[in-house]
Amino acid sequence: MQQKSASAPSPLRQLGWKPFFQQQLSLDELNDCVPVRVMAVHRSQIEVSGEEGEEPVLVNGSLFEDAAEKPTVGDWLLLDRETRKPQRRLERSSLFRRMAPGAKQAQLIAANIDNVLIVSSCNNDFNLSRIERYLALVREAGCRACLVLTKADLSDNHEQYTDALKKHRDLPLILVNALDPTTLEPLRDYCRNGETVALLGSSGVGKSTLLNSLAGQVLAATSGIREDDSKGRHTTRHRALYAIPEGGLLLDSPGMRELGLADVSEGLAATFADIGKLAAKCRFADCAHESEPGCAVQAAIDSGALDERRLRNWQKLEREVARNSKTLAETRADDRAFSQFVRKVVQEQARLRKSGEE
């Protein structure tokens, strides 16, 4: 075995390897396996990166039959040192999932993310309710978040955006021109060596541009923008992690038209903690905050302390989370019932075989 000098930066550390993952390895696994990070996911193949560089890995085996077990971008897998076959996926430190419209199961977006840059631009794309939706996801995952407002160079009225965000004091705000790396220095703190950073935002806001400017090289394709509606075209086709020199790993993804929330009740409560506190002061415990007497939420709206929009968005997202969590619970129950049925059939066949042999 080759001895590595202590001063050389470990490729695994650069890829985000942390004690949390190291602790999960058994002695046998330490001997027989190598950890690799999932950098991109394709239909039946994934790209992984590890101590020995990048390699493709097939994921159509029985190990990943269960959709929920399929590796997603950012996952750590253990490969057999010799055969390079995946042995298992390591437990995740964080996970982002969404409900796609009409879906019965949550779709995995990324795993093991440390920081999230919520990206929006200083134009019609700017939407507080959407930012709150992203925040609920981020808070649920326990990631550090920062709001990046791009295209500051194209707008001369930044106050309308910064003022709107005053209520989110715990969300740092950075105004940038994604094409100008000198404006991106405040973002470096989120993209340190070994940190994994997800860029979340609509299509056309400048996520890929940010990635390229932070990396100092073109890693992802960017697109022009349709001036009429401030919406970008989809150029980023798949989700992938990119290593930036002297920095962390950045996750670029295509803009997701709908980021349905499921199983993020805690994240939602954290995002709307101010409304939660007010609601606790309402006269009735089951106050719907509409026209009940003694409603502290409505009183806050009347006094201007709370935006009606924020209340409506909270109620909308609460309903959405309840609906999607119910769908997920039903899907899980169906799956359980089906596997119990399969187990019964298999047992019955074994019993019949056995009685035939006797």
Ligand SMILES: Nc1nc2c(ncn2[C@@H]2O[C@H](COP(=O)(O)OP(=O)(O)O)[C@@H](O)[C@H]2O)c(=O)[nH]1
């Ligand atoms: N002027 C200016 N243009 C930007 C900025 N950020 C992105 N763009 C442009 O907006 C378009 C969409 O950017 P892109 O990175 O593809 O957006 P993505 O869909 O979020 O990845 C491209 O033409 C970029 O050059 C910015 O801060 N200032």
Ligand SMILES: [Mg+2]
């Ligand atoms: Mg892009």
Ligand SMILES: [Zn+2]
């Ligand atoms: Zn109330």
